[in-house]
Amino acid sequence: MKTLNKTYFEDFKPELTVTSPGRINFIGEHTDYNNGFVLPTAIDKKIFFFFKKNNTSNHCNIYSKSYDAFLRIDLSNITTSDVEWENFVLGVINELQHRNAVVTGFDCIIESELPMGAGISSSAALECGIALGLNALFDLKFSLQELITLSRDAEHNFVGTKCGIMDQFAVVMSKKAHTLLIDCESLAYELIPLTMQPYKILLLNTNISHNLATSEYNKRRNECEIGLEIIKEKYPNISSLREVTQPILETVRPNLNTTLYNRCAYIVAENNRVQQAVTSLKSGDLKSLGDLMYGSHDGLRNLYDVSCAELDFLVDFSLKHEYVLGARMMGGGFGGCTINIIHGNNINSYVEKISYAYKKEFKIDLSAIEVSPSDGTSIIYH
Ligand code: GLA
Numbered sequence: 219m220k221t222l223n224k225t226y227f228e229d230f231k232p233e234l235t236v237t238s239p240g241r242i243n244f245i246g247e248h249t250d251y252n253n254g255f256v257l258p259t260a261i262d263k264k265i266f267f268f269f270k271k272n273n274t275s276n277h278c279n280i281y282s283k284s285y286d287a288f289l290r291i292d293l294s295n296i297t298t299s300d301v302e303w304e305n306f307v308l309g310v311i312n313e314l315q316h317r318n319a320v321v322t323g324f325d326c327i328i329e330s331e332l333p334m335g336a337g338i339s340s341s342a343a344l345e346c347g348i349a350l351g352l353n354a355l356f357d358l359k360f361s362l363q364e365l366i367t368l369s370r371d372a373e374h375n376f377v378g379t380k381c382g383i384m385d386q387f388a389v390v391m392s393k394k395a396h397t398l399l400i401d402c403e404s405l406a407y408e409l410i411p412l413t414m415q416p417y418k419i420l421l422l423n424t425n426i427s428h429n430l431a432t433s434e435y436n437k438r439r440n441e442c443e444i445g446l447e448i449i450k451e452k453y454p455n456i457s458s459l460r461e462v463t464q465p466i467l468e469t470v471r472p473n474l475n476t477t478l479y480n481r482c483a484y485i486v487a488e489n490n491r492v493q494q495a496v497t498s499l500k501s502g503d504l505k506s507l508g509d510l511m512y513g514s515h516d517g518l519r520n521l522y523d524v525s526c527a528e529l530d531f532l533v534d535f536s537l538k539h540e541y542v543l544g545a546r547m548m549g550g551g552f553g554g555c556t557i558n559i560i561h562g563n564n565i566n567s568y569v570e571k572i573s574y575a576y577k578k579e580f581k582i583d584l585s586a587i588e589v590s591p592s593d594g595t596s597i598i599y600h
Contacts, residue, residue, distance in 0.1 A: 222288040227281050227327055231600075232268035234354055238347030238595040239264045240338035241388040242419060242557055243548055244397060244499075244507065245514050246492040248522060250382025251439050252485050253403035253458035255492040258384055259412070260392035261338065261589040265330040267347045269355050274323030280307060283329040293321060298376050303334075306344040309376025313368040314349070319358045326351070333585070335427045337547070337554025341377070342385035343595075345369035350390070350595045363405065366390050379432050380439050381550075392594040399496055403460060410499055412591055417504055417543065418562045422572065423585040424528040426553030435550050438481065438524065445482040448473050459485045484521035488514060508544025508559050512537070515546035524551030528580055532556045535572050542568070555587075 239260035246256035272279065278291040282303065289304050296312045299305055314321055328347075332340040349365045349372075352358065360368070369386040373379050387400055387407070396409040446459055449470050456462060464486055471479055491510045498506035515533050519525040529547040533556055536545035541561040548557045560568060569586040576584040 222279055222281075222290050224281070226279060227325070230268060230325070230327060231270065232327075233270045233600055234268075234351065235598045235600070236267040236269065236347045236351040236354075236595065237264045237598075238267065238343040238350070239389060239392070239592055240332045240340060240343050241385055241392070242338065242421065242589060242591075243384065243388070244557070245495045245510055245546075246384075246488060247514060247518055247546075247548070247551075248382075248438060248442075248524070249460075249485060249488050249492065250384040250400075250402040251380070252382075252442050252489075253460040254485065254489040255460075256382075256384045256388075256400050256402060257397055257410075257492055257495055258388035258392075258400070259397040259591040260388055260594050262592040263331045263338070263587065263589060265328060265332055265340065265343045265347050267351050268327040268329075269351045270325050271355060272323045272325045277323045278311075279325045281327045283327060293323070302377070303344065305376040306341055306372065307348050309372030310345050310348045310352070310369060312376060313372045314352060314358070317360070317364075317368065319352075319356070319360070321352055321356055321358075324352070324355060333423060333587075335554065336421075336423050337549025337551075338421065339385040339389060339549065341373065342369065342389045345372050346386055346389045346595050350597060354597050354599075362390055377432075378436075379550075380436050388594070390594045392592065394593045395591055397499070397591060399492070403458065410496060412499070413502060414504065414559070416562045417559050418565060419589050419591075420558040420560045420565060420569070421548070421555040421587040421589055422532050422558060422569075423555045423587065424526075424532065424553050424576075425582055425585060426526065426528050434524065434552060438522065441478060441481045442485060445474060445478040448478065449482070460489055462486050480521040480523070484517040487517055487521075504543050504559060508542075511544030511546045511557070511559070518547055518551060522551075526552050528553065528576075528582070529556055531576065531579055532572065532584075535575060539564070539568060 243258040276293040280289040349369045366386045399408045536542040541564040543559040545558040573584045
């Protein structure tokens with residue numbers, strides 16, 4: 219078989235183009251896999267996919283422009299790869315095949331504007347772009363909900379992160395100028411209009427990678443499950459941490475070690491914060507939203523233990539600037555971005571100041587990305 223190279227993709231005429239965005243999350247971190255509430259939305263930075271069938275029964279050729287890397291897939295033998303980004307693609311194909319979808323040979327060029335490992339879910343954007351793209355290309359007739367869950371399953375089964383549903387849901391279902399309140403138990407959701415002027419959403423990327431992230435992420439999930447089992451010994455009708463209140467938690471405190479208590483206490487408080495954040499947003503009270511974001515960061519740092527020195531530095535720095543209404547780490551943790559609600563007039567000077575301080579402290583360049591809430595994964599037919 220010839221090696222795949224750029225020549226193969228010359229004069230590429232796509233049948234369809236898919237755009238799949240990254241996501242932010244205002245509040246509700248690590249609550250999704252505890253059947254709780256989250257408040258994310260898609261952003262105006264995306265991955266682009268150009269798809270066409272290639273009239274073979276089993277061969278797919280994929281070119282990632284961002285990595286300048288090629289992937290040749292044999293559809294009759296889908297297995298995991300040692301290369302991480304390949305598993306997002308292979309994992310989705312595997313889930314489609316498990317659901318008896320008839321996928322035949324296709325070619326695809328992928329081009330991304332999303333930094334990897336920044337906590338803005340480039341992985342879900344990739345999975346959902348492939349899933350919705352193949353669904354359209356081969357007229358597979360899966361519902362959006364099925365495509366969201368199979369993309370999540372791909373991450374569990376091929377990448378190994380036992381993630382919740384937030385990222386894939388937000389990437390697919392978001393609408394411009396809105397945020398999504400998702401009930402991760404029922405998957406009911408509400409689109410909440412966002413009016414933020416004169417404030418803006420600024421992401422500050424620590425440029426620290428997530429090496430620890432997958433193992434620690436699965437560990438947190440496991441700790442929540444153990445905590446829940448202990449709570450259930452006294453309250454057998456409780457089926458997830460979402461149903462636990464602080465008074466209930468206090469009654470079982472003697473049975474939980476400090477780590478398990480802290481994990482559960484964080485989740486209980488974070489679910490409450492999401493509900494309060496919705497009230498704040500609906501009444502246009504961004505100051506209260508900001509305070510809740512600081513509360514969230516505090517819990518993630520001290521109780522859930524998924525922050526790191528770089529993220530804490532950025533959040534602490536923001537506290538000294540009143541034109542930043544709120545800041546917190548975003549996503550799984552251990553690096554990635556902080557999300558900041560900042561007055562539009564102060565962005566440039568603030569980025570300059572905080573980049574300088576960050577570099578001085580950690581000898582690492584900070585990257586700043588201004589984002590706005592945008593539509594979810596979209597398909598353009600040619
Ligand atoms: C990652 C996971 C999500 C969610 C967040 C933390 O982004 O993919 O499911 O758990 O971490 O809120």
